[in-house]
Amino acid sequence: MVAWRRRATRETEIAGVAIPAEAKLLIVSASANHDSRHFENGDFLDIYRDSAAEHLTFGYGNHQCMGKNFARLEMRIFIEELSRRLPHMRLSEDQQFSYLPNLAFRGPQQLLVEWDPALNPERSDPALVDRRVSFPIGAPSSKEIARTVRVADITEAADGIRILHLEDPDGLALPAWSPGAHVDLVAGEFSRKYSLCGNPSDPGYTIAVLREDKGRGGSCFIHDKVTKGMTLRLRGPKNYFRLEEQADRHVLIAGGIGITPIIAMADRLKQLGRDYTVHYCGRSRRAMAFADRLLAEHGARAVLHVSEEGSRADLASIVAGCGKSGARIHACGPARLLDSLGELCANLPEGTLRSELFVTDASGAAQPGDTAFEVELEDSDLNLTVPAGQTLLEVVRAAGIDVPSDCEEGLCGSCEVRVLEGGVDHRDRVLSASERAEGGRMMACCSRAKGLKLRLAL
Incomplete structure (x- = not known):
């Protein structure tokens, strides 16, 4: 179902909008695709959107269309075959669009395109027509959805930190983003997350990469192998880690390379004229990226805490008073910094502290004492066993x-499921x-049952 028609049985309010009794409602599920809390830059048509598989045009959960996977399959075949056979097809110039008068669907009545048949690829390669491709049925994996970007420039930000400036190879503007957003950069065999730290109005993206010689190899590959002009793949x-812009006061805390999302938040708060302070912690100024820019552009609102300088x-002291003043704390940095802040904010109002950690401490990995447990999926009427060596996410997906x-x-919290019964x-x-x-609630990718069974709303 694309939309539902309903009647309000009593006066109510939804998201600040008053709904009178007996009001006739048209509930269009696809409008949820524009919810900025879930879909970054939701008004932009982006076929490489990382959450493309989560769109609600066909409904979701118990209310999803049974034929949605076939619709996805048909559209994938259509788009891929059309772009393969007619890569030079383009919109006809100077055409005027008129739209279908329809409450449920929005689309132009006609779309004029043009191409030169002499340039069709099969003219030079007849085998192209006979190509056979496997199109799996089902929702696409978000990890398969990636756009191509080119490294426009590489600069040094601090000791061991490189700045990569990324652009669209065709000169188009990359999708807009908001402070706190990150991308997954796919370089070689590595996929790593990096916060965006440039100007959101720029057509390209800027990321900072700290070289970690004892890491998992991704940062070393980027430092040693990635060069200007190279093309990479990117998700997002x-x-x-959204900035709560409407808070009365903001305290931003960064540790090391955690400055990357924090400086974007500071830039936004300055633009809005909000009350904020930025605390940037590091071992030495030589290793603190953006320190000079932070001081130059944010003045007295920026405070550097440099261990080497005592x-x-x-x-x-930084946290003191945040609860009474209604301040919001946004922090990004190493686990020890975030753990300390978590303890200090434990008795403050819920939601005072928001933090982000990009490097896992492997606490969600399989542990020696793990045992199998049962899960009852109430919505699906299934009972499954999660073995000691598998995650809940793996088991439910296999089903x-x-x-x-x-x-x-x-x-990240994207695999959250609702717990109806049982300890976690x-x-x-x-x-x-x-x-x-x-x-x-629990995260299906890592958390387990404390006992022998969980009942979940799945």
């Missing part, structure tokens, strides 16, 4: 249950202490 942007951050995910390391062994870096105590 996506944003799990000015370590007093986190307790055909569609659960979105991204990092699969317990960092939380291993994520997403839920707060109070959310864990409530026990109503």
